């Protein structure tokens with residue numbers, strides 16, 4: 001039995017939200033096309049060192065590759081030292097830059113403090129990319145508390161500590177940038193991602209406020225909010241054996257494009273950067289007054305694949 005009035009009201013809402021999404025998609029594509037017309041843009045930063053956390057795989061490794069090609073020296077941070085060393089050797093040989101491996105577990109307070117100390121005293125730090133992160137599967141009460149707390153340590157506490165260490169020197173030198181790698185999940189609090197989405201929402205709010213505080217200092221802050229990105233994220237930890245086919249193929253983005261859009265947006269003044277026209281359209285539609293059905297659909301999809 002269905003209530004035809006409710007059904008047609010719901011249908012109208014979905015149709016209107018679809019139209020809003022289509023309009024936002026066209027607008028976002030135009031913005032994307034304009035950005036591409038100007039590419040490749042030089043990175044508007046003083047030359048110097050880029051410190052990248054989570055550089056042993058995925059988005060962080062891609063930041064290392066693109067920044068090395070642009071001439072930045074690198075400090076590559078993650079737990080898997082062998083991978084960092086191999087990447088550092090490859091990139092320094094290919095681009096004539098200096099690259100070092102900095103093994104650290106960012107869930108470990110002492111490791112974070114040691115890295116923060118080095119950032120605070122570095123005289124060549126141009127860019128800090130807080131990218132290290134991981135996901136968990138299952139609902140809040142199903143995930144081990146220590147894993148949940150580790151996620152807060154890596155995504156939030158390490159990021160805040162490293163920003164606090166890096167920013168004063170950048171301000172004193174009159175330039176620099178901080179990129180905090182967030183997620184599209186920041187916009188869609190949903191069952192199965194209570195802690196993940198909350199840590200990323202923290203990064204968005206923190207980055208927006210920090211950017212406002214640093215306006216006029218020459219130091220830019222960005223919260224990069226990727227959607228599904230083809231990396232090792234869905235191969236490690238709780239996601240081992242995850243079936244990527246559960247996510248429609250057009251929603252997967254290569255890390256190369258995510259990082260290129262992030263770097264291209266530096267100097268634009270934009271703090272929240274959502275790579276990919278499709279994702280910009282989804283976020284714009286969800287934030288519109290007609291966005292409720294889209295938010296509900298996104299939550300339902302996330303809840304299904306996180307459990308699945």
Ligand SMILES: NC(=O)c1ccc[n+]([C@@H]2O[C@H](COP(=O)([O-])OP(=O)(O)OC[C@H]3O[C@@H](n4cnc5c(N)ncnc54)[C@H](OP(=O)(O)O)[C@@H]3O)[C@@H](O)[C@H]2O)c1
Pocket residue numbers: 053054055056057058059060077078079080081104105106107131132133134154181182183184225226227228229230231232233234236
């Ligand atoms: N892939 C996606 O669909 C997606 C979407 C939105 C946002 N993101 C975000 O993008 C960021 C990068 O993820 P990715 O997709 O590139 O995943 P990935 O390929 O699994 O890379 C994750 C990186 O984080 C490092 N890491 C994890 N835990 C760490 C710890 N305790 N200490 C130090 N380093 C640690 C890993 O290095 P070690 O294991 O060697 O320590 C690795 O280098 C994350 O913040 C993630 O939340 C990803």
